[in-house]
Amino acid sequence: MCGIHATITTLTDSGLSPELRQSLINRGPDHLGEAQRELPCELPCADRDRRLRLYFTSTVLALRGDHIAKQPLEESTGVGSVLCWNGEAWRIDGRPVRGNDGETIFSTLQSSTSSSREIRDVHVLDVLRSIEGPFAFVYYDFVAGRVYYGRDRLGRRSLLIKTSGSTESITLSSIASVPTDGWEEVSSDGIWSIDLNTYGNMSSEFSLEDHVTKNAWLQSSDDEMVSSIGVFNKELPPPKHALDFSSPSLQILRHRLIESLKPRVLNVPEPPNATSDVDFRIAILFSGGLDCTVLARLAHELVPIDQGLDLINVAFENPRQVALEAKQPHLRASDTYEGCPDRATGRKAFAELKSSCPGRYWRFIAVNVPFEEAMAHKTKVLSLIYPHDTEMDLSIAFALYFAARGTGDRYVDQIEWQPSPPTVSTSARVLLSGLGADELFGGYARHEVAFKRGGYSGLIDELILDVGRIGQRNLGRDDRIMAHWGREVRFPYLDEEFLKFAISSPVWEKCDFENAFHPAVIDPAKRLLRLLADQLDLPIAARQKKKANRQDRERNRPSQGYSSGIYMSREQLNYGWV
Template sequence: MCGIHVDVRRSAGTGALRSFLHHCLCNRGPDHFGQVTAPLNAPGSEDDDAFLTFTSTVLSLRGDHVTKQPFQDRQTGSVLCWNGEAWKIDGRAIQGNDGEAVFALLSDASSSGTGSSNTILEALRSIEGPFAFVYFDAPSKTLYFGRDRLGRRSLLICHDDTEGSLVISSVAETCDDKWKEVEADGVYSVALHAGLFSSPYAPPSRHEWLPETGAEFVSLPVVTVDVTSLIGIFNTALPTGNAVLLSSSPAVSALRDQLTASLSLRVLNIPEPPVNGSTSNTRVAVLFSGGLDCTVLARLSHDLLPPDQAVDLLNVAFENPRVAAQLHKQAKGAPVDVYEACPDRITGRKAYAELRSVCPGRVFRFVAVNVPYTETCAHRARIISLIHPHNTEMDLSIACALYFAARGQGSCHEDTDPDVSTAVYTTPARVLLSGLGADELFGGYVRHPSAFERAGYPGLIDELKLDVGRLGKRNLGRDDRAMAHWGKEVRFPFLDERLVKWAIETPAWEKCDFDNAEEISGVEAGKRVLRLVARELGMEQVAREKKRAIQFGSRTAKMESGRVKGTMLIS
């Protein structure tokens, strides 16, 4: 995880980072701070009217050394600010540092492109992984920027004609309406011509992620209404006959294989975290509610990780004063633990017990992250600034849970690992696993059976397409900004491009079997394919766990009033 900030201004010396932004960028990338500043044109030329400042901070998670950013080609002056992970280029796994590999790819494309943008765009389209980037191609004086096809990393843009500035950043400098989230629908470019700020502002040009030819996972027709996230074509076929999803169905073993491949990229070969006072050998932590999605990730991680590596399970619970008052009233003077009464704490401890039973020998460390109401209030303004331009009560309640969970600080008492048993424990893991994407891909929300009841499989398919298509706009940039603030990188195994492609090209009834009752397969219809995977992994209890939204499971929603609606703007 890294921080990106690129500033293009009319005047030199006016692009200094504000203290809040400097703090946020360094929190995202605590291992290195780098900056490159240059005039757009040669000094003294008539066109010397813009200055570029590139800032990168680095959280080092790839390769055997800290790779400094921004990357700069000393011969051409081209610069790259890179945030995220490039797992593969042209279908081939990257060995060593991915940022260096991407910069070499773009430099070669620039030098061989003879001024054309096509070679640079083709190079960018060949990258698989979650990322955001800004690349200045000095020979053509063009700024390229964007987010991956699913929008798994944050990138914001702000244009200000009055100041004469164009800013692209991982985090907004201010909470005003000039900041917009860069859409994850293509690569954007701006020609940094003479008089950039003196003429009417022209919006950046958008270039489709879809190539005419390219890697297997994006080889698609350019025009089709069923392309989802520019990765695959959604399967809209309807079942014929009596199609039933069972443990023996091919989709169940296929999903397990897809998840294993995705997790292998995300949990193996993580560098040992810097010494932080902990003696634990923990490199991976799971955002852990005890629900189906996150517990399957923890269970499969056990099959992949070396036996001496512990896995931290970060379970967050909040003191909600409105709910706490009700609990104390019901207890009639008896002691009440408001944190242990949280729904996600209850399911979390149950799933933790099942993991320990199914995976003997693995240290799963349950970290109880308890957040008093006073602490929620103390951090509220910061969280609002981080998630901007998202600004609803639902955004805030979800971000609060993710923000404190990612901090990874809580109580931990382990009989299996007494050396780290402590009342205050902070996970040393800098990689977090999230189950986000499973509900959208496999029909896990309440609205999915409702859509099926209204319009059968056609209605369900339309709802699934809508959910997958808006992940980058609704969730991922906001969540990235909230969690990366603690120097952590959140990884989404369910949102691997190849897994997403497989999922959307698989018929709906092979994912969520609403045509057949629970008694036939033993698990409910929503996310049935994933529930059957959990059962095959020995997680019988988890396979039957109901879906619960994080803001209600951790009790961040409706803290002051039960009448607050999620769509209301933050006051």
């Protein structure tokens, strides 16, 4: 993962402030590099020294390959093509990527020997369309005379754009500069390009905005495609059907999820400056809910047994609740944070993982955030989420921000709360998130409502809407928040191949709101995932309710001054990473 910044301008300054440079370094602490290109004005004009300048800056968080791949990647110093790459290419044209993905992509982009601008443009777009994984990029192709930029189909990495009022300057960046006005999120629904070829032949004013083109992810239009990835299976179930432990889809799910996890948890480099005696390279954003607990359990099957796995669980102080407990001591919990629903489910799932996988070194990190500390970081969090600025954005961002910081109370052998546990910070640079499972497997309450109103047809329509909106789920915002701490979040449920499997599977093989399946009541929502959890010896997680109950919501209701979403249930927040 990296921080990237690029400016196309007639000015002699890249516009990269010291503050923005530091923000980019926070994202990629292993390397900082810069490159520059110039396009002269070739026609006689009033300003004979007028040039179009391209400034590129990249920082690197090295997580792929056996060396730090310094960026920006250049054809040769000072001339030729340039690539700023932020992300992970797991596959190119269906083939797994070995070694450093940024270097592989740059080499593939450069592999065309044609001197034709049109042929080169087609080649570049074909390569970019063939990449699977989370990414954002800026690529200047010298032969095509174009700057290409964009984000992956699901928008899993951040890229912002700002155009000057004079339209003679366009800036692209992983994160906004201060002042933040004027920045917009680059849409993830296509690959964008800027044609620079006419610049040197124009004696009149040149507007960069007039030369921006959006190129579709798919070369042929298909209204049935969801998120430009696959076609949703709209088949209705046969008269008699059941989703239970004998269903073939159960073993297919396990295989597909393991295949998604493999590139995300294997061959992760050892973090530099690690202080623990145990090797921690992977951490799971962990509420103890179904989605993240299944990921933790399957990660155990893949990660070498001599490595530990961190489970990061966040709870916020609620001053309203603290004041209430002071007046009514009988309501007081042993610790104010222990009353938060996610803390309770997190500890239960931690105990279940320890029991199911006794040979693994599990470490539960209880991140407790006092009200005053949250407020002290509010300005920074607001700057990171820009251009998003709603209370809901801030609510989610607070949780992600302190989770990614990864500092909290350590629990290894002891499951229950202790009065003075040691404080630790995870050394893991890779975070796993369970986001996406609810959309794919019918995990939200509205999915059950859709079924009750419209049967399987209504449920299918609702799921298609949810999956189609993943690219607009503000994952770029989440990337800006978590990457601030020099960590990369990975989404196994949003792997392209896993998504294709999930949306091509009949809906009755994923959830079952029609049949009341029993063994000790496994809920219909996300039933296939619940069956997998039970098969993995996680019976409590398999039966974990998605929604917080009314009492939990009341306990977690925010006080004045907090963004209201912090204490909403996960159902209300509409995200499932913890």
